[in-house]
Amino acid sequence: MKLRELFSFGRRKLPIEKEAERIYREKIGDRRVERGDGFDLVKYEGDYETYKEIQTAANKAKLNWRSVQQANIEWLCDRLAEDGNRLQRILCHGTRNGAEQSFFLAKLPGAEIIGTEISDTAAQFPMTIQWDFHEVKPEWVGTIDVVFSNSWDHSYNPEKLFPAWLSCVAPGGAMVLEWSERHAKNEASAIDPFRAELPALTKFVKGHAKGFLPPEIAYFGDKAYVITRAAKT
Ligand SMILES: C[S@@+](CC[C@H](N)C(=O)[O-])C[C@H]1O[C@@H](n2cnc3c(N)ncnc32)[C@H](O)[C@@H]1O
Numbered sequence: 001m002k003l004r005e006l007f008s009f010g011r012r013k014l015p016i017e018k019e020a021e022r023i024y025r026e027k028i029g030d031r032r033v034e035r036g037d038g039f040d041l042v043k044y045e046g047d048y049e050t051y052k053e054i055q056t057a058a059n060k061a062k063l064n065w066r067s068v069q070q071a072n073i074e075w076l077c078d079r080l081a082e083d084g085n086r087l088q089r090i091l092c093h094g095t096r097n098g099a100e101q102s103f104f105l106a107k108l109p110g111a112e113i114i115g116t117e118i119s120d121t122a123a124q125f126p127m128t129i130q131w132d133f134h135e136v137k138p139e140w141v142g143t144i145d146v147v148f149s150n151s152w153d154h155s156y157n158p159e160k161l162f163p164a165w166l167s168c169v170a171p172g173g174a175m176v177l178e179w180s181e182r183h184a185k186n187e188a189s190a191i192d193p194f195r196a197e198l199p200a201l202t203k204f205v206k207g208h209a210k211g212f213l214p215p216e217i218a219y220f221g222d223k224a225y226v227i228t229r230a231a232k233t
Pocket residue numbers: 055056058059065066067068093094095096097099100116117118119131132133134150151154155
């Protein structure tokens with residue numbers, strides 16, 4: 001058994017984590033996990049409705065929680081602006097109570113900010129649509145200056161996710177994935193199916209970023225950012 005798994009077993013599970021495991025077991029059976037080099041993926045193949053049910057239940061149980069930090073979004077906007085990134089059209093994925101949209105808007109008054117959230121609670125928050133972030137709206141393709149997310153670990157299929165997000169990036173724009181220790185140290189689970197260490201995440205993105213500049217890693221506070229830019233045309 002790996003150290004991480006020991007740590008996860010030692011950690012007291014939240015009621016919603018136990019409930020998510022119960023739903024998974026009842027609807028799908030024993031946990032199916034793909035183990036890769038620096039990442040694990042809990043599989044939901046053929047069980048999309050169960051994935052959505054578990055994500056929605058977890059969203060409702062944690063509706064007042066917030067991971068994203070305002071200072072980090074301010075820093076990120078400054079850094080992207082310094083590099084000549086336009087900051088007019090921002091797409092945030094997996095936004096729960098809309099915190100990142102409000103932080104982007106405070107820094108970028110007048111920008112168009114869209115957040116996606118799979119749960120029906122999306123309707124409660126401004127700048128938020130109920131939408132599964134594995135899917136792409138035609139009007140997003142090639143038009144988004146910044147695609148931002150710290151929720152990529154909720155993906156049931158990163159091979160589908162990253163091409164979808166990259167397809168939205170406008171020329172000169174960027175996809176920015178926020179990574180923190182929590183994305184690597186906990187076991188992949190029904191709620192957070194995709195666990196990835198930073199090098200593995202970067203490698204995943206690189207594998208799908210044909211025609212993009214090589215991903216850069218930047219650090220602010222206790223977070224790392226994998227920034228993948230589209231060339232300016
Ligand atoms: C860890 S929370 C992060 C919320 C927010 N970004 C923050 O920093 O506080 C992940 C959010 O992503 C949502 N989510 C999970 N899977 C999703 C999907 N496929 N499409 C859109 N949102 C999803 C969850 O419901 C949850 O609200």
